[in-house]
Amino acid sequence: MQRKKIAILGAGSWGTALALTLAEKNHIIHMWTRNEKDINDLIKYKENKRYLAGFKLPDNVYYFTDIIDCIKNCEIIVLAVASQAIRSVLEKIKNSVYINQLFVNVSKGIEKGSLMRISEIVYDYFPENHYVVLSGPSHAEEVSRKIPTTIVAASKNRWAAELVQDIFITPNLRVYTNPDVVGVEIGGSLKNVIALGAGICDGLGFGDNAKAALMTRGIREIARLGVAMGAYSSTFAGLTGIGDLIVTCTSMHSRNRRCGILLGQGHSLEEAVSSIGMVVEGVYTTSAAYKLSQKYNVEMPITAEIYKIIYEGYSARESVYSLMCRSKTHEIEEVIEQNISGW
Secondary structure, three states: OOOOEEEEEOOOHHHHHHHHHHHHOOOEEEEEOOOHHHHHHHHHHOEEOOOEEEEEOOOOEEEEOOHHHHHOOOOEEEEOOOHHHHHHHHHHHOOOOOOOOEEEEOOOOEOOOOOOEHHHHHHHHOOOOOEEEEEOOOOHHHHHOOOOEEEEEEOOOHHHHHHHHHHHOOOOEEEEEEOOHHHHHHHHHHHHHHHHHHHHHHHOOOOHHHHHHHHHHHHHHHHHHHHHOOOOHHHHHOHHHHHHHHHHHHOOOOHHHHHHHHHHOOOOHHHHHHHHOOOOHHHHHHHHHHHHHHHOOOOOHHHHHHHHHHHOOOOHHHHHHHHHOOOOOOOOHHHHHHOOOOO
């Protein structure tokens, strides 16, 4: 495909992994971070020693602390900063973006004050620009090592989704397309909440049975909220639903799971987050998901208990007991109550 000039805003592990992937396809990559020391280290070592050590960046990757210079003349703008920083980044570039520049978001989260998804924030600033969310089970460390990975490019515009598919796909990174932006964003965000819960189970010393139950009931909660917000239920059975949930709940690459382990072991939230040393998106998303469940009147008992552990000081063990002792119900409530009336 024709060589593209691509700006990646954010020099964390995932932004760096994508820079490596795209640069190896001979695209010109502009990387931005506000941290001048990080930029100087990238220039000096050609390696992101802070977030993704051991992978050399090629010469067609260029580094910027001036965000306007970074996006200038770039056809694609990749948003790879933490979800809570998206708005401040867009504010910086709001007068410097052209209508033909396409946004690709790889951040997973919901803005905690407004409860807006990333696409909604981007469209607030740039309603005429194309937007694609790139999501799925994809640890940066494994993508950088060229371990086979599959992700999804979702957009309301098919042309935009397929363009991003063509740009990002490699023999080691398979990209599918999907029209369900709401579902992909909700799945990618809320799996971090359930991953905190999976980590808490591990920290409490529970086994595989508990984690399997948590993940299975967790995806039901995510899908229930997503559908109430306008998503397709089938999306949550795919890569950005159950796929992303599996990898985040089971891998030690997952910051959210590691944070949950520390919480389950009795550490405070502050201690746990400090120990991780990077943004733990699930902490913010737990609050947003809990408030969205109230807004849409959707029952999300696992999310509610994780919210209580993080924000109300509840004991993790007490929260597990509370979940196990809820009122009896069917496993698949919607099927039983709506479709099998004679059962």
